[in-house]
Amino acid sequence: MATRTRRTLDIAYPNAAGIDIGSASHYVAVPADRDDEPVREFKSFTCELDNLVTWLTACNVDIVAMESTGVYWIPVYELLESRGFTVHLVNARHVKNVSGRKSDVLDCQWLQQLMSYGLLSGAFRPTDEICALRAVSRQRDMLLRYQARHVQHIQKALSQMNVQLANVISDIMGETGQKIVRAIIAGERNATTLAKLKHARIRASEEEIVKSLQGNWRSEHLFTLKQAMSLYDAYGVELMACDQQLEAMLAVLQKHAGAQDKPQRPSRGKNAPRFDLRTYLIGLCGVDLTRINGIDTATALKVISETGPDLSRFRSAKQFVAWLGLCPGTKISGGKILSSASKRTTNRAAQALRLAAAALRTSQSALGAYYRRMCARLDRPKAITATAHKLARLIYAMLTKGGEYIDQGQDYYEERYRQRVMHHLARRAEKLGFKLTPVSEAA
Incomplete structure (x- = not known):
């Protein structure tokens, strides 16, 4: 009678530790044979984090697993990585413990146990230079969202005064819209004078703009309009600072020689950075995305x-x-x-x-x-x-x-799709005992 062998899990990382991340303190678990107190609590202060690293080094730990809890994991991750530890940032779904037993001590021990058996994989995290670029790029996106909210406040103030400028001009924060709004804030109330500020590309006539600018100029709404425009300009200044920082960081990350030989031009788009972003991206990636x-x-x-x-x-x-x-x-x-x-x-x-x-x-x-x-x-x-x-x-x-992307065009794609459809129809007809014949040949 054949004996059945039971498969057991082998220890893949004997020097693994698990950290349960918190806002005020972190619980750390190491293998039980490394210390008389294998689970310890460390506060989130920098000096306590240094003690955490010292203790892990004394316990001969070389790989650490932790969950991505809010943003509290970032200082711990960066410190451990700078000290030479292999840090795995794991998904919380992959480390879900048995229901009914949930505590900080059990969580860090469970992380340590799963990591020691090699059952966890670290999340993707780019290099430090790209992380810094990502932080500034996300900051710029946040400033754009905040600036857009004040554009809504400007539109609301104009609507409360029954100034229907947004109904005749598609973008009130364009060149014409900003000139008219800033003139209103400066004290101009004559609709005819304001309508003469329109750009030649505006399709609306001066008569339509004059009608849209006939409102009730209440002081409280004018005050709100002025403050909204001031905040819009303030975020514009910070966006320019973000663009300068992005340009400086991209200039440092240039890897491909000759990328800056092309004449620089500002990027198109209303919210695009005000520098030659395309050339910097080519220098960073080596290809033109x-x-x-x-x-x-x-x-x-x-x-x-x-x-x-x-x-x-x-x-x-x-x-x-x-x-x-x-x-x-x-x-x-x-x-x-x-x-x-x-x-x-x-x-x-x-x-x-x-x-x-x-x-x-x-x-x-x-x-x-x-x-x-x-x-x-x-x-x-x-x-x-x-x-x-x-x-x-x-x-x-x-x-x-590497290589460049070459667009074959819509006609090429449609022809290839037609050939695929005809091929599959011919095979299906052959299986059913029929044969497809083009209309021209049948005639």
Whole structure:
């Protein structure tokens, strides 16, 4: 009678430690044979963190696992990494403990046990230089959101005074809109004088603008308008400082010689950085990501600041797209597909690629034709995700293999799609005992 052997888990990392991150203190667990007190609590003060590192070094720990709790993990992570430890930032879903037994001590011990058996994998985190670039890029996005809120306040103040400027000018924060609003704040009330400030490209006539500027100039609404414009300008100054910082950081990260030989020009777009971002991105990546239809300099900056130009951490394009959360899900039970929806994620690079995919709605490129075909087959959110999936694969191929993206055009894509459809129809007809004949030959 054959004996059944029981498979056991082997220790993969005998020198592993687990840290339960908190806002005020951190609980650390090391192997039980390393110290008489294998679980200790350390406050979140810097001096206490130094003691934590000293204790881990004395216990011969070389690998540490911790959860990404808020932003409290960042000082611990950076300190441990600078001291030579291998730090794994793990997903909280992967370390869920048995229900009913939840405490800080048990959590750090559970992390240490899972890490020692090699059951945890660290999350992707780019290099320190890219992390610094990401922080400034996210700060710039936050300033843009705050500035946009004050644009809404300006529109609200104008509407309360029944100044219907937004109904005749598409963008009140454009050149014409700002001239008129600033003149109102300066004390001008004559609608005819204000209408003469319009730019030649404004389609609305002066008579329409005069009608829209006939409102009730109440003092409280004028005060609100003045304060909203002052805050808008204040955020504009901080955005210029962010652009200068981004330009300085990108200049340091230049890796490819000759990238700055091209004449520099400001990036297009109302909210785009006011320097030649495209040239700096080419110098950083070695390829021009903006050649991909739908991806502008702002989208390319968002992706590079979140992932970095080195994607060697991802073994394949499939793994990269899965990390972005742009691939179909695999929720299968009993051989039945319960759901194939992509996982919910707050990945900023994926959000930028989705916006780039939605911008291909009227593009006459091959990617535009692909997006419209996906819209015909699926609903629009799924079509956007599928197109963003394709954009992510193109970015991965360009950053890992080099080369330039060449758009074959809408006609080329439609012809290739027609050939594929005809090929599959011919094979299906052959299996059914028929043969497809073109209309011209039959006639």
